[in-house]
Amino acid sequence: MAWSAPVPEGESIFLDDMPVVLSASRLSQPVNEAPVAVTIIDRQMIRDSGAWDLSEIFRLVPGMYVAYHADPYFSADSTVAYHGMVTTTMSDRMQVLIDGRSVYASLFGGVNWSDLPIVLDDIERIEVIRGPDSASYGANSYSGVINIITRHPAETQGQTLSFALGKGRKEAVYRYGGKQGDLNYRLTASLRDDTGEDSRIKNATSAFTFWTLNKYDNKTIQNLSLRADYQLNSADTMEFQFGYNGGPREVGEYNNVSAISRNAQNHFEMLHWRRALEAGGELSVQAFHTVERVYASLRDSDGISNGDAILRRYDLEVQHTFSPFKNARLVWGGSIRYDQTYAPYYLGVGDNQYLFGDFPYHLRRFFGNLEWRARPDLVFNVGGMIENNTYTGTDTTPRFAINWHVQPGHTLRLSHSRATRSPSVYEKIYDSYWRGSDFYPSLPEMQTERVKSTELGYIGKYGRLDLDFRLFYDDYSQLIDVRNKRSAAGGNLNAGTAVMRGYELQLKAQLSDQTRVIYGLSGGGVKSDNVNGVIYSDSLPKYSHSLMLSHRINDQWSGSLVAYQVAKTKFNATDYNPRENRGYFIDGNRRFDGRLSYQFKIGGKQAECALIAQNLADARYFEYRHDNELPGRAVRLNFKLDI
Template sequence: MSAKKNRFALPCLCPGKKTGSMLLLCLLTQGQALAGGGEESIFLDDMPVILSASRLSQPINEAPVAVTIIDRQMIKDSGAWDLSEVFRLVPGMYVAYHADPYFSADSTVAYHGMVTTTTSDRMQVLIDGRSVYSSLFGGVNWSDLPIVLEDIERIEVIRGPDSASYGANSYSGVINIITRHPVETQGQMLSLTAGTGRKEAIFRYGGKNGDLSYRITGSLRDDIGEDSRIKNATSQFTFWNLNKYDNKTIQNLNLRADYQLTAADALEFQFGYNGGPREVGEYGNVSAISRRAENHFEMLHWRRALEAGGELSVQLFHTVERVYAKLKDSDGVSDGDAILRRYDIEVQHTFTPFKNARLVWGGSVRYDQTYAPYYLGVGNNQYLYGDFPYHLRRFFGNLEWRARPDLIFNVGGMIENNTYTGTDTTPRVAVNWHVLPGHTLRFSHSRATRSPSVYEKVYDTYWRSAGFYPGLPEMQTERVKSSDIGYMGKYAGLDIDFRLFYDDYSQLIDVRNKRSAASGNLNAGTAIMRGYELQLKTQLGDKTKLIYGLSGGGVKSDNANGVIYSDSLPKYSQSLMLSHRFNEQWNGSLVMYQVARTKFNATDYNPNENRGYYVDANRRLDGKLSYQFKVGGKQAECSLIAQNLADARYFEYRHDNELPGRRVRLNFRLDM
């Protein structure tokens, strides 16, 4: 979706050398000339429209935050196997393959290294606006999501705090995964994949009956995970030679139905199921003798179109994450069952309060129940076998005001009350100035919070008051003050998105370090992060496209209680995707990822066993080649995908988390 074509051209007529002062004069004089009037589309030529940044549909250069769009073609060209891998294309995003060895053996996806944990608990993740942020440890279990890559229309990644729109836990960023409308997936589709340790079958059927359109997708995936032994071990001790138990079988079933009730009213229903046996654990520690995931959700979303582009909507959803597990640890065999339930209702209203302005406002109520005796066991406490409840109430709003054709203000915020930490307010103010057609500056400042997970709150409430560390202050929310300056520009076929950011973190929570508990302050962590991000997109001729991302910066911290935040933002990370259409049948792509050396809390520094302070820099190259043809008049495609082409063996996140070697797979797809 894009705006009208630009009908005006305003070249710079300033004579003389292109010095910095002359360029600034050109920008100012032309900006003032444009401020007097002209059509709005003069500033919005070919700009994609996003839906997630402020809960208003906006051209990307008028959003109050930086946003990366990963569209369906990018997902396809990337050759990604897991959903988590797609986010390697986002500037500033850190992704580690299957980094969690304890609860889910799942990947880490975290925006900026300083706040990286195996559970990625400082970033909100939504699917069609439905939060999939897990209550037990926070973050997302990516393999347990009832979704397949084939059903994703696009992903909007908000690069920076956005608690003003989505509340606590939108602390470092937000990912909103938007699925395809059933109207776009009519007919049948079969996809079969086989390769090195990986197999998958997907079948999708889309139909339509009058004003009702629907889609059903089922899939079965087998993944043997990491290599059983670490090739470049840092120590000869057995623990550091063996990789994690992470084989998995994933069964997915997803239904989406959209019914146009009237010309103004639409009703959407979604159901999803994800299940199957999973391995989890590491040598010498907790491992699952048997573990099975059983997750499902139901969502109902009603929308009514109002005058002047307004809308009223009500969304309800219910989610259950269930784990059946027998765990083997130092105490023998334990019951590792866990059940996480969520009930949520949200109302949202968009309208025009006055000329040149739009307002979205609304509220939501959520109730979570968490049952996980093994992970939350508190001795003889009465809560040992009970559900841990969590209540959340929110009120939000965002006003967009076009003061002039070239000047847009966004002012908004969230008031939130929860069971654990009480009431918080997270405001945001941003201004976007279209200096010239195709060139926009953004200035923004916001506040954001992260509420404790159930695990953190139980540790604080019960373990610290049970005789170990009595009489200590209660845990508070994590806080961040974030400021950024952004620039978006179009130069012929080149799109540029550049951002400078400054984040001031305080009250950072750590419950895993004994020194944090003994100090009496689990919110002792503070850090200052400064950095930059760059996105480039360009067409190199009619058949070749290049997408490049670069980010870097640094962190300053007093590293309270020995929790290391310094050096935990890579000095640089970059990705490059080059895709080329050779002819009507053949397509190819190459993707490169590179990350500088980085320090994480889990790095496990030990000079005597060759485990350094840093996880070393790494580089990876993936490739894909596709051939399109007809089978019985139906469209078909065969693709050869190779990940880690150079068979690089390096560590991500920890020195016992070695990336798998070269993985090659063949995919056949038929649209029937």
């Protein structure tokens, strides 16, 4: 839990009715005093969206690109990318946290969304930091940060049982919340079967067989999670979390690597101690251990190969928050991390040449952020992080922001920050490979990707309407490309550069006590030298929209309608085929989802039945690739009962 100081009486005029964010600077702040733009996805938005996968929720975030099951190789999973520039399906330029625990994968970077041990109903809120935030969360918080915050066990007491059944989808979830003295705990178990995309593409763009078949993406997901919070005394609390995610998963595509059998076995353990200090300060220590394990037999051009992979992470973080002087708050701390990666098949290079063993990665961080209220209407945030890692050495990522409350309900924000992205294990192995004596021994060692980001934002409140608008300018350099021999031959694996300009608008309007509208709009462009054939230009959609209308008809009936629209987007040769002379653009698309729910009681217990339809218009469009066709209309029935 981030710490916040009491608001002096003279300042409340600027902060009344403003939502509070916890993640932007590691301090609890009203959203109009955060140093970067933040989208808050609350429980009602999650429910009204009708989302099946966690990844789908982020379609509601301005500037976010989401593609259904885009990865055909390591994991048939979704792509969630902020501000385009997607060069891999893993989308490795955004940090993702669950209760402050990083789930950014070490092997390829990014996140395997289906492998996270979490169910939607256990989420309290999601905070999406729309912009670089390495000052708070280090490298890989390069384009943005997603922090998923789960519900406190005290809010989930009793037993709940829910079922979902629909086209190609089945799920059962059981949750038990209990209390013993000062101990609150929650246990959640779920089982999900998902057949994914249709096996054949309905509107194929080519008669060539490769482009008429969708990917193998059937999966069974078994989840088990435990959270326990214990109030040791008036000042100390201890939180423990455990999570498991496992089950068989398909992966692969026609005439390429495919999994004869693939099974995920992932788990984590986390311990978090907090002590409340005098004058509202806090000291906290968090430690977690994560294991991501894949057992796989792969079929490729060499026959049957071992596709096993084991990723281990150990992390320890200490954080202290206090007031160093009047009208100021300071959060500072540090962390250490150790990763081990074992993946012989994926880290092998050359013909039948495989590298075996664990690849270690050490990370050390020191961070701090000072919030100073110079006047009741003027707030400064100054912070940064010093980070040292095994692969690229030491980097410093500062940030400066000023928030000016022009008048009550109207705030301007100006900020500038630096951010980095460290190479993944996969990229580092290729870096060593290209610099080998048989290739380019004089090639300079790979460095971190870098970005300089400047933002001008406005946050306004007009009665029941909340408005968030920002202009941004991001200057990217040292962009990594290791997969193309031309990168090494050109003498620099960090040769890529790009400039991105754009805007984002977010509106939330409570039209009445029963009706809410949420609208998101984003647009802009990317210009790049596209060095070594890596296509960054035009990789940001010129526009994207999302609109959610939710309405409570009466105490029993409620409904929502959600619409999404994305302009055509250029990707980095994700499905280029010289035989077909295919280009890189994926056409724009639009889609509509709907949800209708009825609440009632069975034997005095609360129950809900919801009918959810995704892709109401049965649109058959492509996302990310021309062999990645969105499933047609998908209708399911959800039933939930408190028992």
